[in-house]
Amino acid sequence: MAQSGEIELCHLTKRFDRTVAVDAIDLAIPHGSYCCLLGPSGCGKTTILRMIAGHETPTEGDVRIGGESVVGLPPVRRGTAMMFQNYALFPHLTVLDNVAFNLKMRGVGKAERHQRAREMLAQVRLDQFADRMPSQLSGGQQQRVALSRALITNPRVLLLDEPLSALDEFLRLQMRGELRRMQKELGITFVHVTHTQLEAIAVADMVVVMDQGRIEQAGSAREIYTLPVSAYVARFMGGQNVLTGKVASVTDGIATLVSDTGERFSSPLNGQVVAEGDVLHCCVRRDRVALERVRRPPGALPEPTNAVVGAVHAIEYQGTYVKVTIDVPGREQFVANVVDSKFFANPVDIGDPVVARWVPEDVHLLTTSGQAGETHG
Amino acid sequence: MLRPGSRRRPWTFYGLAAFFTLYVLFLYGPMSAIFILSFQGPTGGLTFPMNGVSLHWFSALFGQQRTGDFAGSFTRSIVLAVIVLAITVVVSVMAGLAFRRRFLGSTLVFYMAIFSLIIPGLLLGLGVGLMFQFLGIKPSWYSSALGAQLTWTLPFGLLIMFAVFSRFNPAYEEAARDLGARYWQTLWNVVLPILLPGIIAVALFGFTLSYDEFPRTLIPIGSRNTLPLEIWAMTTNVTSPALYALGTLTTAISFVAIAIALTSIALIQRRRTRRGTRADAGD
Numbered sequence: 001m002a003q004s005g006e007i008e009l010c011h012l013t014k015r016f017d018r019t020v021a022v023d024a025i026d027l028a029i030p031h032g033s034y035c036c037l038l039g040p041s042g043c044g045k046t047t048i049l050r051m052i053a054g055h056e057t058p059t060e061g062d063v064r065i066g067g068e069s070v071v072g073l074p075p076v077r078r079g080t081a082m083m084f085q086n087y088a089l090f091p092h093l094t095v096l097d098n099v100a101f102n103l104k105m106r107g108v109g110k111a112e113r114h115q116r117a118r119e120m121l122a123q124v125r126l127d128q129f130a131d132r133m134p135s136q137l138s139g140g141q142q143q144r145v146a147l148s149r150a151l152i153t154n155p156r157v158l159l160l161d162e163p164l165s166a167l168d169e170f171l172r173l174q175m176r177g178e179l180r181r182m183q184k185e186l187g188i189t190f191v192h193v194t195h196t197q198l199e200a201i202a203v204a205d206m207v208v209v210m211d212q213g214r215i216e217q218a219g220s221a222r223e224i225y226t227l228p229v230s231a232y233v234a235r236f237m238g239g240q241n242v243l244t245g246k247v248a249s250v251t252d253g254i255a256t257l258v259s260d261t262g263e264r265f266s267s268p269l270n271g272q273v274v275a276e277g278d279v280l281h282c283c284v285r286r287d288r289v290a291l292e293r294v295r296r297p298p299g300a301l302p303e304p305t306n307a308v309v310g311a312v313h314a315i316e317y318q319g320t321y322v323k324v325t326i327d328v329p330g331r332e333q334f335v336a337n338v339v340d341s342k343f344f345a346n347p348v349d350i351g352d353p354v355v356a357r358w359v360p361e362d363v364h365l366l367t368t369s370g371q372a373g374e375t376h377g
Numbered sequence: 378m379l380r381p382g383s384r385r386r387p388w389t390f391y392g393l394a395a396f397f398t399l400y401v402l403f404l405y406g407p408m409s410a411i412f413i414l415s416f417q418g419p420t421g422g423l424t425f426p427m428n429g430v431s432l433h434w435f436s437a438l439f440g441q442q443r444t445g446d447f448a449g450s451f452t453r454s455i456v457l458a459v460i461v462l463a464i465t466v467v468v469s470v471m472a473g474l475a476f477r478r479r480f481l482g483s484t485l486v487f488y489m490a491i492f493s494l495i496i497p498g499l500l501l502g503l504g505v506g507l508m509f510q511f512l513g514i515k516p517s518w519y520s521s522a523l524g525a526q527l528t529w530t531l532p533f534g535l536l537i538m539f540a541v542f543s544r545f546n547p548a549y550e551e552a553a554r555d556l557g558a559r560y561w562q563t564l565w566n567v568v569l570p571i572l573l574p575g576i577i578a579v580a581l582f583g584f585t586l587s588y589d590e591f592p593r594t595l596i597p598i599g600s601r602n603t604l605p606l607e608i609w610a611m612t613t614n615v616t617s618p619a620l621y622a623l624g625t626l627t628t629a630i631s632f633v634a635i636a637i638a639l640t641s642i643a644l645i646q647r648r649r650t651r652r653g654t655r656a657d658a659g660d
Contacts, residue, residue, distance in 0.1 A: 092649060
């Protein structure tokens with residue numbers, strides 16, 4: 001299909017009775033890109049996918065694919081195909097007949113549709129399983145059948161609803177690479193719904209972080225991870241420590257913040273105009289935090305700058321780094337990801353008093369506080 | 378698991394075992410007596426002892442008019458049961474589809490539909506008979522009796538379809554729609570085949586409930602009896618083992634109907650799990 005698979009959502013809204021599942025969303029997904037809708041369950045991501053697919057009717061707003069409104073059109077006329085969560089393979093049909101289903105509905109003769117379905121299955125190396133029933137296949141094989149069944153319609157947009165959630169960890173990592181490769185090969189738009197942060201940033205060109213029916217941030221995976229706009233995104237993506245404080249002074253575009261518990265942080269303002277006393281949020285990456293054991297109990301230390309003081313709460317070895325969680329009195333837990341060689345050169349133990357330091361250059365200002373920012377994390 | 382003898386059985390075990398023994402005795406004792414006595418020799422009577430073994434009373438069923446209209450009532454019962462089966466299946470499936478969505482008054486309609494399950498059957502039959510008399514229509518097995526039997530089989534069929542649909546994943550329908558199937562194509566190619574085992578169960582219920590039906594059918598049957606009514610009539614005027622032969626034969630027919638239904642369900646299930654295992658190369 002030569003048509004463009006560019007998707008535009010214009011003020012898209014979906015209400016179920018009283019609850020707003022999707023709240024006036026505007027989003028443009030470029031043709032041929034891999035887009036991940038990411039958010040906790042109930043954030044509206046699946047509802048958006050289903051509205052693009054035509055399985056749900058928007059309450060307000062428009063869905064445009066290739067520049068044309070598709071609201072009211074059945075799925076096949078939209079040029080979309082959906083891969084369902086748990087795949088929804090027809091249990092009474094063989095693998096071959098599952099893949100050939102769309103052709104059968106279009107009235108293609110048996111010999112031809114079986115021929116084409118076999119070619120499709122050969123592409124995912126499942127041709128020898130053509131005569132099996134879906135229940136006889138492993139999860140990974142079922143997923144490939146579901147993919148073949150969707151792709152035989154020649155879609156310009158493939159919609160994937162939690163495509164990897166039914167697989168075990170090992171297969172999940174393998175299949176997400178496979179999906180990415182397939183998307184590149186086909187050159188069509190993929191929209192992939194997931195609640196797993198690492199899955200989203202691993203595959204997507206464009207990550208859309210959602211919360212409570214709204215888009216918190218849309219951007220490249222690297223932007224979302226390293227330059228979150230809000231405390232919600234920073235906390236949800238998990239690679240950051242969020243710091244909150246009142247502006248005490250501003251010098252050369254750098255603000256000094258004072259937290260409730262008396263710590264002082266520097267944060268670049270990136271041109272943002274603030275007044276003394278404003279509450280600002282900023283974040284510092286977990287892997288840019290240096291850890292040092294201190295002799296004296298935390299209470300006896302002077303008030304730190306660009307550092308927090310606390311006691312080690314948990315230590316998790318992650319292979320290339322060690323994740324150290326620190327209990328800091330009066331604020332949320334602070335996390336330092338310490339490179340393994342550094343950690344084991346000077347290890348700390350649970351309960352040890354430590355100081356976690358960073359340099360102001362690694363601090364990123366969060367421009368919107370995010371309405372959910374205070375309650376998450 | 379407990380080793381045998383490692384713990385004493387609770388008293389409830391003995392209570393239940395005693396009850397079950399009684400149950401088996403009541404159910405299979407008389408039945409096997411009738412079954413054995415139906416093979417009574419030509420000179421034998423209604424009670425033990427057996428006076429030789431023969432198929433005499435089975436042939437008597439078909440041979441002599443004196444034993445009642447066996448062939449006619451049997452044919453009527455089978456035809457009626459097939460009609461009831463067909464209507465029950467079609468209406469229950471359609472109603473099951475309709476009840477998947479909540480509509481205005483759906484709860485009321487549902488309770489109205491299953492209300493007949495708690496009305497005494499004889500009373501319902503009487504009502505149907507009276508209504509036909511009042512309307513001046515001659516009651517008959519294919520009209521009034523058919524209607525009376527449907528008040529019994531339809532609620533059952535509906536309840537089974539509720540159970541069947543509650544386990545049906547609507548994602549199959551969405552997947553079919555996503556792949557370009559129209560409503561009727563989805564119904565024919567996806568919904569009905571997936572629900573087929575449940576639909577066969579409804580058919581089995583429709584058939585056997587009708588074939589055995591007595592209280593609702595008794596009054597609105599009109600002048601020609603179904604088999605159970607004929608057997609009832611025969612118990613009062615037939616005094617030969619032909620009655621037992623009839624019992625054995627009708628029970629056998631019920632068993633055949635059940636066997637057909639269960640076998641076809643088993644075959645469908647097996648087809649879904651075992652077919653095409655010839656290619657066994659690993660993933």
